Amino acid sequence: MAHSIQFQGAARTVTGTKHLLRVGTKQILLDCGSFQGARELRDRNWEPFNFDPGEIDAVVLSHAHQDHIGMLPKLVKDGYRGPIYCTKATRGLCAISLPDSGRIQEEDAYHANKRGSRHQPALPLYTEQDAYAVMKQLKTVPYHQFIDLPGGVKFRYFSSGHILGSAFIELYFENGQKLVFSGDLGRYDTPIIKDPEVMDFAEFLVIESTYGDKLHPTVNPEDMLAEVIHEAVDRHSALLVPSFAIGRTQELLYHLRRLQLANRIPRIPIYVDSPMATSTSDLYGRSNEEWDDEMSLMVQQDFDPIEPEGLQYVRDRNMSKALNVQQGPMVVIAGSGMANGGRIQHHLLHRLSDPDVQVLFTGYQATETLGRRLLDGADRVWIFGNEVEVRAKISRLTSLSAHADQGELMRWLSGFKSAPKKTFIVHGEPEVQDIFAAKLRTELGWEVAIPEHMEEFSLDI
Numbered sequence: 001m002a003h004s005i006q007f008q009g010a011a012r013t014v015t016g017t018k019h020l021l022r023v024g025t026k027q028i029l030l031d032c033g034s035f036q037g038a039r040e041l042r043d044r045n046w047e048p049f050n051f052d053p054g055e056i057d058a059v060v061l062s063h064a065h066q067d068h069i070g071m072l073p074k075l076v077k078d079g080y081r082g083p084i085y086c087t088k089a090t091r092g093l094c095a096i097s098l099p100d101s102g103r104i105q106e107e108d109a110y111h112a113n114k115r116g117s118r119h120q121p122a123l124p125l126y127t128e129q130d131a132y133a134v135m136k137q138l139k140t141v142p143y144h145q146f147i148d149l150p151g152g153v154k155f156r157y158f159s160s161g162h163i164l165g166s167a168f169i170e171l172y173f174e175n176g177q178k179l180v181f182s183g184d185l186g187r188y189d190t191p192i193i194k195d196p197e198v199m200d201f202a203e204f205l206v207i208e209s210t211y212g213d214k215l216h217p218t219v220n221p222e223d224m225l226a227e228v229i230h231e232a233v234d235r236h237s238a239l240l241v242p243s244f245a246i247g248r249t250q251e252l253l254y255h256l257r258r259l260q261l262a263n264r265i266p267r268i269p270i271y272v273d274s275p276m277a278t279s280t281s282d283l284y285g286r287s288n289e290e291w292d293d294e295m296s297l298m299v300q301q302d303f304d305p306i307e308p309e310g311l312q313y314v315r316d317r318n319m320s321k322a323l324n325v326q327q328g329p330m331v332v333i334a335g336s337g338m339a340n341g342g343r344i345q346h347h348l349l350h351r352l353s354d355p356d357v358q359v360l361f362t363g364y365q366a367t368e369t370l371g372r373r374l375l376d377g378a379d380r381v382w383i384f385g386n387e388v389e390v391r392a393k394i395s396r397l398t399s400l401s402a403h404a405d406q407g408e409l410m411r412w413l414s415g416f417k418s419a420p421k422k423t424f425i426v427h428g429e430p431e432v433q434d435i436f437a438a439k440l441r442t443e444l445g446w447e448v449a450i451p452e453h454m455e456e457f458s459l460d461i
């Protein structure tokens with residue numbers, strides 16, 4: 001039987017993960033993510049899949065970020081009827097984020113048509129209804145338990161420590177060879193969720209490299225959070241935090257709670273202005289099988305680790321609008337994390353020109369997003385067709401990444417007792433991948449490839 005892997009996304013870029021395994025006549029898709037960021041990448045989402053969805057035999061998901069699951073509704077709409085394997089928490093997150101994504105696309109298409117779109121009529125990539133159709137095909141799988149796939153393949157999940165439900169995948173072919181797909185690797189000793197588990201061997205390794213070139217700053221995020229909150233109190237102003245609904249928001253709430261417990265910050269209103277973050281926080285609070293020891297202990301002691309005092313979830317759109325004119329001090333946490341969509345854009349539109357306002361970014365900002373432009377120091381930006389002068393103080397909490405940095409990637413790789421036959425570096429910007437590849441070649445002496453988009457490699461070596 002012939003074995004191969006083809007990289008149909010996240011090749012020389014950080015989004016759009018879709019790795020297609022071919023085992024004889026069977027096809028197994030690892031993740032089905034959407035491309036994000038630059039328009040030329042996003043345009044790929046609109047092209048037909050580079051395979052026939054009806055011919056795929058199984059889909060295995062690593063975790064529920066859009067760049068790993070975002071194309072599932074289109075996959076199903078275009079004819080995929082087989083199982084989509086995932087962990088229980090990943091299913092929970094899919095149920096929250098996929099319909100939301102469909103709804104946003106329908107709204108965007110509606111507004112584009114009202115404005116007069118370059119496409120007539122503008123259509124959503126998929127609808128909320130398409131997203132619900134995916135849910136019927138999701139099959140939840142416990143960690144560590146082998147599951148049979150077509151072609152004599154079997155796989156199991158290990159915790160990857162990235163977000164709730166995130167896993168790396170250990171997959172055995174019928175010939176006994178093993179492929180490990182890292183998914184996205186998280187960090188060690190982060191709040192709420194477990195650390196990445198150890199993997200000690202694979203013939204073939206597919207590893208992400210988002211931060212393969214650098215080390216995250218070791219600054220304590222709580223120090224910086226305390227500082228910006230005190231500044232908001234002194235200036236009676238708003239602290240706007242563009243935040244990813246899944247994971248990052250809960251981590252922020254956890255740190256705010258700890259700061260309160262240590263009496264390091266005064267009690268001020270904290271608004272989470274995102275229906276999706278609200279549902280996600282609820283899921284984090286219920287997924288006790290995902291918690292690390294510290295989180296479990298805090299829950300046992302009744303500390304509500306992700307519910308700081310003064311917290312209010314804003315579901316209602318009118319209440320969200322009311323926040324635009326509310327006097328600080330207050331914290332407004334709203335999506336999206338890169339400020340290229342979501343309610344945070346309304347808050348930025350209303351407050352960016354106020355020099356007393358602070359904007360605190362909490363994660364990676366892709367090129368061509370509003371977040372990247374603000375962090376790069378733009379003095380004017382366009383939001384909803386309005387030119388806005390940027391006078392607010394812009395900063396970034398660099399230490400809150402959900403991705404392993406170079407040292408943590410190397411730490412995880414140090415679990416390997418021998419070199420894989422081949423290591424494929426995916427999910428990184430080209431310059432970063434080159435640096436990471438060079439490190440693996442020189443320090444570990446490993447055989448490394450950096451796949452190009454759509455490049456296919458034989459695994460019969």
Ligand SMILES: [Zn+2]
Nearest residue numbers: 063065162184
């Ligand atoms: Zn991810």
